Amino acid sequence: MFASFALNDSFMPTIVSDRKPASVPCYHSLIMRTPIFQVDAFASRVFSGNPAAVLPLPRFPSESTMQAIAAENNLSETAFLVRDGGGEGNDYRLRWFTPNIEVPLCGHATLASAAVVMNRLEPTRNRVVFHTASGALTVVRSAAGYVMNFPARPAAPVSAPAGLPEALGAVPVEVLVNQFNYMAVFASTQIVRGLAPDMAAIARMDRPGVIVTAAGNGRDDGNYDFVSRYFAPAKGIPEDPVTGAAHCMLAPYWAPRLGKTELRAFQASRRGGEIGCRLAGDRVELEGACVFYLEGQIEVEI
Numbered sequence: 383m384f385a386s387f388a389l390n391d392s393f394m395p396t397i398v399s400d401r402k403p404a405s406v407p408c409y410h411s412l413i414m415r416t417p418i419f420q421v422d423a424f425a426s427r428v429f430s431g432n433p434a435a436v437l438p439l440p441r442f443p444s445e446s447t448m449q450a451i452a453a454e455n456n457l458s459e460t461a462f463l464v465r466d467g468g469g470e471g472n473d474y475r476l477r478w479f480t481p482n483i484e485v486p487l488c489g490h491a492t493l494a495s496a497a498v499v500m501n502r503l504e505p506t507r508n509r510v511v512f513h514t515a516s517g518a519l520t521v522v523r524s525a526a527g528y529v530m531n532f533p534a535r536p537a538a539p540v541s542a543p544a545g546l547p548e549a550l551g552a553v554p555v556e557v558l559v560n561q562f563n564y565m566a567v568f569a570s571t572q573i574v575r576g577l578a579p580d581m582a583a584i585a586r587m588d589r590p591g592v593i594v595t596a597a598g599n600g601r602d603d604g605n606y607d608f609v610s611r612y613f614a615p616a617k618g619i620p621e622d623p624v625t626g627a628a629h630c631m632l633a634p635y636w637a638p639r640l641g642k643t644e645l646r647a648f649q650a651s652r653r654g655g656e657i658g659c660r661l662a663g664d665r666v667e668l669e670g671a672c673v674f675y676l677e678g679q680i681e682v683e684i
Contacts, residue, residue, distance in 0.1 A: 414443065414684045419502065420457070420676035421494035424624040424655035428673050431655040432624035434491040435460040436498045437680070442477065445484065447684050452479035458619045459491040463498070466513055474499065476512040476519070482618030487516040489530065489626010489668055490655075496521035496528050497672035526658065527671030534666045535560055535630040542566075549583035550594065558635065563612075565593040565631055571602075571609040575650050585615040593628050597640070598648075606648040606656075608636045624655030626668050633659040633666045 418437050425431025435455045442448065442464055452460040459478050466473040476495055478488035492512060499510045500523060508523045520531045537558035546564065547553045552573055554566035564587065568574050574596045584592055591614035598606040610632055612625040622628075629647060637643050645659040658669035 412684050413681060415679055415681045418678055418680045419498050419674065421497050422673045422675055423490035423493040424657055424670035425673050426671050428675050430653050432490040432622065432653065433457050433675065434494040436463060436495050438463045438498065438503060440464065443684050447682065448477065448479050451682060453481045456481055458622050459488045461491040461495045463495050473511040473513060476514050480617045480619055485617065487627045489532065489629065490624055492519055492521065492530055493528055493626065493670055494672055524669055526669055529667050529669045530626065532630050532666050532668060534634045534661065534664050535562060536634045537565055537631050543587065545583055546587065549580045550577055551579060552577060559589065560631060562589065563591040563593050563628065563631060564589050565595065565635065568594060568596045571596045571599050574609055574611060577611065579613055581613065581615040581620050584613050590614055590616045593631060595632055604648060605646065607640055607645040608632065609648050609650050611650055621651055623651040623653040624649045624657065626657065629657055629659050629668055630666045633661050637661040
C-alpha cells in the first residue's frame, strides 16, 4: 500500500491514498511525500545566516525517519512542524534534528519555522506559538523580521577544563559552563575570529558545544556589542553558522557586563549572521530576518 502527503493550496500536507487493484501485490512500505522549505535564518540576503530545512507534517514520523531526513539534508538543523491538536489548533509542535541527534532547543530553525508559518502556511498570521522540548516558544513579526522568546541559559564560571585551551588554540580570559555548553571568553574579537579549533578535541569535551566570544570593538566590529562563534562537532556541526540557542547563554553574560539589556550581536562564522538580543528576566528575546532559498517536495519510505 502506498500513501503520500500532498500539498494543498496553503502548502499544508494532506494524506492521499493510492489504492491498487486487487491483482496488484501488496506492498509493506509507505511512501511519504511532503513539502520542504530551506530558509536562511538570521539573514538579510541569500547565502548568509544559517540555513535550516523546515518540513510541515500532519504528524511526526518515527524518530529514525526524522533523523535519516536530517542526515540526508546535511544542514545544521532540520525542523519538523506539526499543527497542535490534530490540525484544529492555532499552535504548532516543533522538533529539531541535527545530522546526528535531536536537540532540545534550536534558534535559527525556530526562526525559519516561523517564517514558513507566517509567509507560506498562514500568511495573515503575525504570531505563532511552538510547543517544544524547551517549553512554549512564541514568535512574532517585527519590523526587522521576527522576534523569538526563549528561556535564558545562565552559566557559572569555572576553571578551564583540561584540554580546552589546547583544543581552541588560545587561552581564554574566562570560562563558563552550564548543562549545554562551555563558553570561553577572549580578550578581543580578533582572537575569536582567528581561532582554528581542533574539532576532534572539541568533540571529546564533556559538553556538546563550545561558545567563544569577546566584547565588540566599536566600528572595527560593526558596532556590535559582542561577537561569537559556536563549535559543536559532537552534534555533527563542526561550526554552526548562526546559533540562536547560544545567545540564550551569551545575552545573560554580556548584559550586566555591558550595562544594557538590548544588545547587537554578530556570529563570526564564514557565512556570518546578525542577532538582536534583549534580556527580559529569565527570558531572552532574539530578533532576526529570514530569506527563502528553496521550496520543494521530498519523498521517503517510512
